[in-house]
Amino acid sequence: MSAPARTLAMGQDEAVAGGRPSVEAPFGRALAKLGQTRPDIVGLTADLGKYTDIHPFRDAFPDRFFNVGMAEQNLVAVAAGLARTGLVPFATTYGVFATRRAFDFVAIACAHSNLNVKIIAGLPGLTTGYGGTHQAIEDLALMRMIPGLTIIDPCDATEIEAATAAIADHQGPVYMRLLRGGVPVVLDPSYTFEIGKAVTLRDGKDVGIVSTGLMTERALDAADILAKRGVAVAVLHVPTIKPFDVEAVASFCAGVDHVLTAENHVVVGGLGSLVVETLFDSGVGKKVTRVGLPDRYIECGSVPTLQARYGITTEAIVAKIGALQ
């Protein structure tokens, strides 16, 4: 019998880089850098400082950092209070706890008053083997329902750094998914991030992939594989889930033969649903194939095993596109 596969543990790199160079803790570094010129930025966590990459900020600005203990409702409430005094709090925890546990506080204490609270959510989608308690597979769907909340699902280290600066400048509440640890560099250095803007990363006429978060890396890899087989695959990266770039998505989809969505999230309520709504509303009559997680709780196991089992790998995208031809 071969050795049992390992469950990747808390504190490990779970972004699972596809052989690309990576940057360590891009969020924490970017926040620490911002902190030098922005004395209004404060950091908070709920006993997950080490595990949400905010330690560079904590070490640089210990006076502006508050660990409230394992208390996610209080984390968000305290952040709201700090925002009311004119500060810009960045509060970190895992996505499951920021959404399921603290939802009312995000909705009422923060969003209802359009407070300047930035929630940074670790372990998005299926990036941990700890089972349903830790896998934030429906966070985009939940948070989308909160009026005025900006939602970002960045795809790599470059975008995390750029988005951290952008959301610090943005006036209003933000929920940003976090890739932690050694995060791959996927985008070119010339890439510019703008809240609410989708970006075409690759052109092609046969299939258009609309992707977000870590699935963009896989979409690009799938496009490379398919190019060798003579299939021209376009990739539209949509880092902002809300406000959604309706125009870019509609015109991108109008220009390709088949549309496929790719998200590290359940296929209901997130990117796939948004694309379907957008195309219907815009009168673009295209069939949409969704790559994402099934509508069920996922068991414990190692991350690569589970991602393959539940179909959010490069191979899964290639297979779905193969089936379209």
Next chain:
Amino acid sequence: MLRNSPPGDADIGTLEGRATNLRRHMLTMARGQGAGYIGQGLGIADTLAALYFHELRYDPSDVTWAERDRFLLSTGHYSIALWAALAEAGILPVNELSTYGADDSRLEMSTLDTTPGVELIGGSLGHGLGQAVGQALGLRLQKSVARVFVELSDGEMQEGSTWEAAMSASHFKLDGLVALVDCNGIQADGPVVLDMEPVADKWRAFGWDVSEIDGNDMNAIVGALMLARSQNGKPTAIILRTLPGKGVARIEASEKAHFFRVDVKEWDGIIADFEQSVGAKQ
């Protein structure tokens, strides 16, 4: 077979032997995976030995027996200790232990209630006490004599839900409910990041009977469990002061005790040291 029905006198030496077996099982599990929440498991081993081999009434051949005492492990990542106890109790096969944390293993790093003997899903911390209150109320309403024991961690005392539950337990006069509060002094970010003291006074103020003991002293644990049997209309909290890694010198001394990872060779050394220290005591 119904165990300990009702609990008789405790044989401390035998219970300590059980605790040693639990520690041995946990080392097997952690070695298989190279890592795990072994510090916490070793710290709570004595309490689980006292529960499963002295205090709890249950039937290892029927984990669904309606009259069983419930043990709820609220701190899901302490699963390693529960798997050890369930294996030692004959509920899970001992030879399954080395699959801890592996793909498709029932012995997850964080408990799911699909594994026999697990009474709640524990990984989202702060759920245990409230669900224990519900079970205690339900059992009382149905005239059951079964009691409910719930473990929770010092970190879990930072969740508001824990105190909401604590308030309701004393309000409902749940004297069949016992909370075992593992104060091991650590949490994810290191030594407890938020001062929880005075812990015993907090529980007392919430209307609970409280014992505060060395959670690695079998005599003290058995004594506190005995006191908790009193039917005086109050739930009992036993504050366990435990040492993460207890009984395994290298893990006791480790700074990374929230999650412990070393390579297989080092595990072999750790296990050899453990067996030697156990042998020296006998």
